[in-house]
Amino acid sequence: MQANRSILSRLCLTLALLLSSTGLWAGTPQPTLPKVTLTIGKHQITAEIARTEQELSSGMMFRTRLGDNEGMLFCLTKEGQANFWMENTLIPLSVAYIDRTGKILEIHDMKPLDETNIPSTSDKIYYALETNQGWFPLNKIEPGEIIKPNGTTLDNIRNQKSTP
Numbered sequence: 001m002q003a004n005r006s007i008l009s010r011l012c013l014t015l016a017l018l019l020s021s022t023g024l025w026a027g028t029p030q031p032t033l034p035k036v037t038l039t040i041g042k043h044q045i046t047a048e049i050a051r052t053e054q055e056l057s058s059g060m061m062f063r064t065r066l067g068d069n070e071g072m073l074f075c076l077t078k079e080g081q082a083n084f085w086m087e088n089t090l091i092p093l094s095v096a097y098i099d100r101t102g103k104i105l106e107i108h109d110m111k112p113l114d115e116t117n118i119p120s121t122s123d124k125i126y127y128a129l130e131t132n133q134g135w136f137p138l139n140k141i142e143p144g145e146i147i148k149p150n151g152t153t154l155d156n157i158r159n160q161k162s163t164p
Contacts, residue, residue: 027088029062030055036073036157037150038129040104043139044150047073047129049157060130061088071131075158082125083117086110092133100126102147102154107136127154 033048033055046069050056056074060066076082084095090112097106097120105122110133129147136142149157 027062029060030058033072034160036152038073039148039150040141040145041139043069043141045069045071045129045131045135047071049160050074051158051160053077059089060091060093062090064090066091066093066132068132069135071129071135073157074128074130075154076126076128079124079126081123082120082128084108084110084128084130085117086112086114089113093130094133094136096129096131096136096141096147097122097125098127098129098147099124100154102127104129104141104143104145104147106143107141109133 033050035046035048038045038047046067048071050059050072056076059074060072079100082097086093089110092112093110095108095110095118096104097108098104099122105124106120108118110118127147147154
């Protein structure tokens, strides 16, 4: 699985470099966002925090790599059904849909550059966490686990102002 992910990551990077050098793909990733360390069970992940409309809509677009224990936490604008897709996203990702208490309700895999909506079945989604595809099963994390930010709460993270 690790070898396949490595090969796929290299292919995506090669494709990104080819497209950018030919001018067919001119997008750039958003700057690195503020980060938080999240504990899920016995595991930790460092996640950038997307809060604003711009940060939420740009997400992981145009990025060519993501560290093994890194991700992006999306503080959605309201509780409800969530829909994620992979427009301009080159890295194979998984997304965990999370309720307002930090409980993981669903986990879905997503394919690079696939613009198909991945809807949640729950209408109680308040956060989403994107990681490298396979990170959740690799760490034996399943729906029902609770995400806890170190040194703060999810509400505090949601209410902080993003820095420019």
